Amino acid sequence: MSGTAVRVSEERVVRSQAAPATGPRHAGAQASLIPVSVIALTAAIGVLVVAAAYTAGRTGHIGSGWADRAYWAGQALIVVPVAVRLLGRRPLTASDTVVLVVLVTVAEYLVKICYSPAAFTFADELEHWRSTLNLLQTGKLFTVNYLLPVSPRYPGLEEVTAALSSVTGLSIFVTGLIVAGIAHLLFVSVLFLLFREVSGSHRIGGVAVLYYASNPLFTSFDSMFVYQTLALAFFALTLLTAWRLSSRETDGHRAGWLVLGGLTILATVITHHVTSYVLVATLALICLVALATGQRLMAGWTAVLAAGSALAVAAWLFLAAPQTWSYLLPYAQGTLHGLWALLGGGHASPAAATVGPLGNQALSAAAVLAMSALLPVGWWCVWRRWRGHPWTIAMAIASAGWYVIVVVRLTVPDGSELAGRASTFIFVPAAYMAALAVAQLTGTAVRWRARTAAAAMLVTVLLLMFDGLVNGWPPYWERLPGAHQVAGSERSVGPEEIATARWALAVLGPGNRFATDVGSYPVLGSYGDQNPIRDVAYLYTSPRYRPADSAQVAAQQIKYLWVDRRLSWSLPAIGQYFPDDPRAGKYHHPLPAADLSKYARMSSIPRIYDSGDIAIYTLSGGQS
Amino acid sequence: MSRRNADLWVTFTVAVLACAVAAVRAPVAVTAGLGLVLFAAPGYLLGQLLARPGRTALERLAVSAGLALCVPVIGGLLLYLARLPLNRASWLGLLAGVTVAADGLLFVRRRRNAEAPARLGRPRETARWRLQPGPAAAFALAVLVAAGAVALAREGTAVQRYPGFTQLWLVPDAHTQALSLGVANNEGATTRYQLVLLHHGTRLAPRKLTLRNGQVWRMSLRFTTNVTAHLYRLPDFSRIYREVSIGRDRSVPG
Numbered sequence A: 001m002s003g004t005a006v007r008v009s010e011e012r013v014v015r016s017q018a019a020p021a022t023g024p025r026h027a028g029a030q031a032s033l034i035p036v037s038v039i040a041l042t043a044a045i046g047v048l049v050v051a052a053a054y055t056a057g058r059t060g061h062i063g064s065g066w067a068d069r070a071y072w073a074g075q076a077l078i079v080v081p082v083a084v085r086l087l088g089r090r091p092l093t094a095s096d097t098v099v100l101v102v103l104v105t106v107a108e109y110l111v112k113i114c115y116s117p118a119a120f121t122f123a124d125e126l127e128h129w130r131s132t133l134n135l136l137q138t139g140k141l142f143t144v145n146y147l148l149p150v151s152p153r154y155p156g157l158e159e160v161t162a163a164l165s166s167v168t169g170l171s172i173f174v175t176g177l178i179v180a181g182i183a184h185l186l187f188v189s190v191l192f193l194l195f196r197e198v199s200g201s202h203r204i205g206g207v208a209v210l211y212y213a214s215n216p217l218f219t220s221f222d223s224m225f226v227y228q229t230l231a232l233a234f235f236a237l238t239l240l241t242a243w244r245l246s247s248r249e250t251d252g253h254r255a256g257w258l259v260l261g262g263l264t265i266l267a268t269v270i271t272h273h274v275t276s277y278v279l280v281a282t283l284a285l286i287c288l289v290a291l292a293t294g295q296r297l298m299a300g301w302t303a304v305l306a307a308g309s310a311l312a313v314a315a316w317l318f319l320a321a322p323q324t325w326s327y328l329l330p331y332a333q334g335t336l337h338g339l340w341a342l343l344g345g346g347h348a349s350p351a352a353a354t355v356g357p358l359g360n361q362a363l364s365a366a367a368v369l370a371m372s373a374l375l376p377v378g379w380w381c382v383w384r385r386w387r388g389h390p391w392t393i394a395m396a397i398a399s400a401g402w403y404v405i406v407v408v409r410l411t412v413p414d415g416s417e418l419a420g421r422a423s424t425f426i427f428v429p430a431a432y433m434a435a436l437a438v439a440q441l442t443g444t445a446v447r448w449r450a451r452t453a454a455a456a457m458l459v460t461v462l463l464l465m466f467d468g469l470v471n472g473w474p475p476y477w478e479r480l481p482g483a484h485q486v487a488g489s490e491r492s493v494g495p496e497e498i499a500t501a502r503w504a505l506a507v508l509g510p511g512n513r514f515a516t517d518v519g520s521y522p523v524l525g526s527y528g529d530q531n532p533i534r535d536v537a538y539l540y541t542s543p544r545y546r547p548a549d550s551a552q553v554a555a556q557q558i559k560y561l562w563v564d565r566r567l568s569w570s571l572p573a574i575g576q577y578f579p580d581d582p583r584a585g586k587y588h589h590p591l592p593a594a595d596l597s598k599y600a601r602m603s604s605i606p607r608i609y610d611s612g613d614i615a616i617y618t619l620s621g622g623q624s
Numbered sequence B: 001m002s003r004r005n006a007d008l009w010v011t012f013t014v015a016v017l018a019c020a021v022a023a024v025r026a027p028v029a030v031t032a033g034l035g036l037v038l039f040a041a042p043g044y045l046l047g048q049l050l051a052r053p054g055r056t057a058l059e060r061l062a063v064s065a066g067l068a069l070c071v072p073v074i075g076g077l078l079l080y081l082a083r084l085p086l087n088r089a090s091w092l093g094l095l096a097g098v099t100v101a102a103d104g105l106l107f108v109r110r111r112r113n114a115e116a117p118a119r120l121g122r123p124r125e126t127a128r129w130r131l132q133p134g135p136a137a138a139f140a141l142a143v144l145v146a147a148g149a150v151a152l153a154r155e156g157t158a159v160q161r162y163p164g165f166t167q168l169w170l171v172p173d174a175h176t177q178a179l180s181l182g183v184a185n186n187e188g189a190t191t192r193y194q195l196v197l198l199h200h201g202t203r204l205a206p207r208k209l210t211l212r213n214g215q216v217w218r219m220s221l222r223f224t225t226n227v228t229a230h231l232y233r234l235p236d237f238s239r240i241y242r243e244v245s246i247g248r249d250r251s252v253p254g
Helices: A011-018 A027-031 A036-061 A065-087 A094-115 A123-138 A156-168 A172-199 A202-212 A227-246 A254-271 A273-292 A296-319 A324-343 A358-385 A390-399 A401-411 A415-444 A448-470 A495-508 A521-526 A547-556 A593-601 B003-023 B028-050 B057-081 B088-113 B124-129 B133-159
Strands: A513-515 A531-533 A560-564 A607-610 A614-618 B165-172 B179-186 B191-199 B207-211 B216-221 B227-233 B242-246
Touching (some): A036 A065, A036 A094, A036 B133, A065 A094, A065 A202, A065 A448, A094 A172, A094 B133, A123 A156, A123 A172, A123 A521, A156 A172, A156 B028, A156 B057, A156 B088, A172 A202, A172 A227, A172 A390, A172 A415, A202 A415, A202 A448, A227 A254, A227 A273, A227 B057, A254 A273, A254 B057, A273 A296, A273 A324, A324 A401, A324 A415, A358 A390, A358 A415, A390 A401, A390 A415, A401 A415, A415 A448, A495 A560, A495 A607, A495 A614, A495 B165, A521 A531, A593 A614, B003 B028, B003 B088, B028 B057, B028 B088, B057 B088, B165 B227, B179 B191, B179 B207, B179 B227
Parallel strands (some): A513 A531, A513 A560
Antiparallel strands (some): A560 A614, A607 A614, A607 B165, B179 B216, B191 B207, B191 B227, B227 B242
């Protein structure tokens, strides 16, 4: 491997750091106009400004433009100085690069904490909160989780959180934030280490991490209290192990790395299904490329790890989590069906979900164009200088997946969701290719053009990063926390919903089959430990309760009906009122009040609970 | 105690102390600090055992953190397979056990090899990370500002105003078959109510309630069917504030 092949302006600095530091310390940092300590302070102020914007949203200023502008000003204070410093032409020390990478990761995680600083409110976090609570209450793994039945079969996150909560006495929420935060920072740090090792340049490593941070899920699914967040850390550590095992510098010390690899593989498999499959695929790809390029040592060790991973995945799938098939199959079938329809000359119909404002769409399109243009430059760079390097070639091959997720996003029903989830993994090689492209473009430019090229690359990175923030999570309609929102996400989780869900658990007991709307669905399943059913729109969208409805209720064994009269007040923020909604994206008026109040007039349907906005009725579907 | 094994003694002491304070039910402030160190200790020690050649401080730290997270994942599964309940004692036993075992192994290895403990950040990285007073002050200020941001966000949730609400319920008891009636006040202030029951449409004697915020009132009814409860929020008698009803075809939960 030879990092000297890459023409980047600071490469001499990289090389100088390989030797003992005999010269003046912080030579690079002194040359810079913005020390990293000042950037840290700026980022912290950015977090404070975002927190102030969130507080403004909570105190009723959500409609005022200044709160929204304050949010973006705060984000700019976090992102822009880091990007300027990483992409600037002034020298950058390795330690400064590490600080910048950690800074952007920690600052964005703090922003995420500030959004929900008192309790988990995002649906997926509530699912894992329930699994953890079940583990703490029963002392057993593999308990029932009605919201996400597959989650207890991958109990890694819950085990770590339960262990930390048990030995510290802290709440699940606080320990969950600690675990997710450590895991996220660990993932990003190891990613940086890998990028730096593979490229031989810490600046390329830092720029690649910056590109990775533009992934729309970086501030949400990659850092939330969800099983993927923890699994990603194990995934990255396994790759680091593969790199170290393949390195001749590790001669004589391989046993320890092999044990570490075995542990991280097991931990990945126990923690998250998709991440463990991606791990097998990644190791297999590196192994094949290493074979093709004649790197036998690398091929051998990655083959060992790939085989171990595949074995562990298969064993877990068959012995502990056979239901994973039925969980993942519909997603896979939907994607394949959409792509097949596209290849067959027809056109697949993308989901009629809510689309963002025109500005958001324009930014998204520009970001897609920018990344799509950078990748071929990265490939060209690989072709010219890295042809014999298996890891770089493997990343070049995998980065082609970027175009696949763009196609999936545009053509497959629910494609945005799938593409978003896949971007967590696809952005790893794509970000590295983009960083190589940046190094190539800025390195080949001469004199006055170098400054223009660096500025252009800075604009590109910022474009991608702000696209990730604008079109990531939370969505535009819930950018700031605030008052209750019909069929929203975090803003549908309020005191009345939580109190009602807790009442259901205390009075009705756990596991009852409930009909409810999409906003209350995660609250009822987590705080209430109930079994909410997805396909229930028919109960809320007609003025009469028909015999056919009664028959379907019986078939679905629905026992209770949760009716929130606020569904008739406004259109659904997320584009649909119900978890499975046949009219998703097609609503032009709120649900008629009569469709919701019809049960109050029926003496045969007991109304057992009333909290003003929410009423609960007993249906006959659960009767034995 | 030799200085080169100080880390082993510290982790050993933390493991023993963490078990001790758990046994005497110490306050969370104590258990939290010790628990966090105990949680990290196995990762640090296993990192020393397994990945000695880690080249940079960041890499050694990453390996230690990863191992610290691996221990509960794999250890918890082993405890479960051994049919041990995953409660506080088990987790303490697992983390303290791994810590003490790794302490022992490292102690033996160091004595045998007479090697210096590879502490984090040594030797080259520490030298580069020595901070001047100015940047150190800026970093400290950044930490304070970030902590202030989280505190501000928490305060924001505390002052966020939600509409108050009152819960009224009427459910058949799964065991006694009697109807259970309840009212919970979450209006944010003490609230006066009037509760009116109708049995087969006949109005029974009304009951006045005064509930503090957060207070719950319950009663058991002798009726089993055809009951309606109307709750008025005083002083407004003109509008039924909450209503629940169970007719003839009632459903039994549970």
